[in-house]
Amino acid sequence: MGINACPLCLAKQREIDELKDQVKVLKRKLRMHERKDKDGFFGSSTPSSKRPVKPNTERQEKKPKGARPGHQGNGRRRHQEEDADKVVEVRPETESCPQCGNPLKKKGIEERSVIDTLPTKPRKILYRLPKRYCPHCRKSFTPQAPGVLPKSLYGNQLIANSVVMYYLNGLPMGRVCEDLGISDGALTEVFGRIARLLGSVPEKLIQEYRRAPVKHADETGWRTNGRNGYAWLFATPDMSIFQFGKSRSAKVPLAVFGANELPGVLVVDRYAGYNRVPCAIQYCYAHLLRDIQDLEKEFPQEPEISRFVAVVAPLLALAMGLRSQPIGDQEFYARAAQLRSEIQSAMEQPAKHAGIRRIQDIFTEHEPRMYLWAHDRAIPADNNLAERDLRPSVIARKVSFGSVTDAGAKVRSTLTTITTTLRKRGIDPARQIKITLDSLVLDPKQDPFALLFPREGPDKNTSTPSVSQQSPAYQKDRFYGELSPAANN
DSSP: OOOOHHHHHHHHOOOOOHHHHHHHHHHHHHHHHHHHHHOTTTGSSGGGGGOOOOOOOOOOOOOOOOOTTTTOOOOOOOOTTTTTTTTOOOOSOOOOTTTTTOOOOOOOOOOOOOOOOOOOOOOOOOOOOOOEEEEETEEOOOOOOTTTOOOOOSSSHHHHHHIIIIIOOOHHHHHHHHHHHHOOHHHHHHHHHHHHTTTTTTHHHHHHHHSSSSSEEEEEEEEEEEEEEEEEEEETTEEEEEESOOOOSSSHHHOOOOOOSSSEEEESSSOGGGGTTSEEEOHHHHHHHHHHHHHHOOOOTTTHHHHHHHHHHHHHHHHHHHGGSOOEEEEEEEEHHHHHHHHHHHHSOOOOOHHHHHHHHHHHHGGGGGGGGTTOOOOOOHHHHHHHHHHHHHHHHHHHHHHHSSHHHHHHHHHHHHHHHHHTTTHHOOOOOHHHHHHHHTTSSSEEEHHHHHOOOTTTSSSOOHHHHHSGGGGGTOOOOOHHHHOOO
């Protein structure tokens, strides 16, 4: 087949090729803009509050009510007399038939179980405090009103309820004021006073957090005084430490972790602010999975990307769900080693597309931070614990639009930390805060931390780390190689 040597035809062909390349680039940019218009600036990782357009929730078919045929149902259970808080004997309305007037015969008692609550309207209480005078010392003595802080108009139970309603349950300030009959200014002053009384608690929780074998951290947007800031979360399964402020720099996590080498593993996303923390790091697979899925959305016509996503996405999903499977440790570590080998093999395959190579570089360049989950079952491959803990703060951000002042952000940090940690540890937050305030009324020098979190046994966070946690495998950025002794056992 001959070659067309016509200069005019050659120039036209070059122009056609250039236009085709421009069309590809413009189509790619158009898809990118369409995705940003739909999903937001961060793609599928964009918070729901920052999505420009939210689709309506699709209606799903409701599951049939009741148990399956042949299975025993779980209906409403009646209260047993020994478990009931109150038993009320109801007298009959009449002893004669309302139809014919004849006397009615007794046929026993029909029990009906009801769950009810006392009215929550605040009560106005007047304490009459006996005042005594010593003629010798020339001093007057008056007892402190029970359950009330000095010079406080509001009782400790009302204060504890308001703290839980606002900082734990996320009720708007106006709703809390309406329910309790307090002005918003007075309630703000109350919150500030309680935060100052309990201000030493978060620092002691940070000391426990540093000793935890598995730690989580995350951050989200939070406005303070009309300016963009961040809400930081440092969490374990039984603790949540919040810090609301203006900075997203590395100095925030460094202040929490300190400068000394720490035991355990920190599970985070790939934000560079955590790179200098003094402990081993496990990257979250959920963020990586979203990045891989976004790659396929951005280049739907690329067969190489489709093949890569079809192989890698299921492997990451299996890795995240493996530790929750009802299998023994021996089988877990065998499956984990196989999954790790398959993921590594997929990341070492040669790729032409730059998007695939970017994902592969994350796994190869940060390999010490990618596979800690495969060597210790206690380490998750995702950061879902922190994501769930941050969700109430995201909702509070939508309701309150952030904090008005820096002092308000500090108050929120203290009280949200305390109430969330109490609930995580199975302690009634309102009751425990009330007990703590009552104790501080009697003796203000008591330690609030010991009152809020009474030790009923050895603290699991202060126990000696396991063999796998003491090994060099847990030193920062040095974890690599075969399974640890704990995994082999």
